[in-house]
Amino acid sequence: MVKLFCAVVGGKGGAFPVKIDASETVGDLKDAIRENPEFGFPKSKLELFLAKKGDAWLNKNGVAAVTLDE
Template identity: 45%
Template sequence: MVKLFCAIVGVAGSAFSVRVDESDSVDDLKVMIKARKPDTIKGEADKLQLFLAKTADGKWLPSNDPDVVAMRSGAVSEKVQNLLNGQIDPAEEIADVFVPAPQKKEIHVLVVVPEGAVGSASETSKMDQVVQEVHEIGMSTQR
C-alpha cells in the first residue's frame, strides 16, 4: 500500500490522503479519490483529471509550499497551473507512475474536477452569485 496526498485544484480545502496498492491503476485511484470526497466531487470518477504534483526538477510538491498553502483557499497559482500538463494515463499502474516513492509532507496528485461536478463550496458560491444578481435586478427595477 502507498499513501498519496491529493489536492483538488480550484476548490478550497486541505489536501487529503488515499491509500492504494502499487498494483492498482490510476483509474482505481480516481475511484478512491471520488469515494474519499463524495460531498465535493459529483459525477463519474472517470471524468476526473489527475496530474502529478512534481516540480521541474522531478521532486514532489512540498505540502508547506506557498502555492500549496494558497490552494487551501481555492487559489490556483501560475506554478500550480504549469503542473497541469500531461494528464496521468488511467491505465498506468501506481508503482510505475509514483516514482520516486511518495514521502510525508508532499502533495502527489493534483485533481481537476470537470465543470459542474464540484459540490459544496462551489455550489454555495454559485448560489451567492444568483442571489446577488437577483438583488441587483430588484434594485434596478425599483429606481
C-alpha cells in the first residue's frame, strides 16, 4: 500500500492523503481521489500532475502556490 498526498489546484482545502495499492491503475487512483469531499467535479475532468519543482517535492505551501500555467 502506498500513501499519496493529493491537492486540488485552486481548491479551498489543503493536501489530503489517498491510499492505493502499488499494483492499481491510474483509474483506481482517480476513484480514490474522487472519494474526498474537496473533489466536486466529474472524474473525466481530473488531471494528475507530479508535484515536484526541480528535484524537490512540493510542500503544503508550494502546492497552494501552484497555478495551472506553471
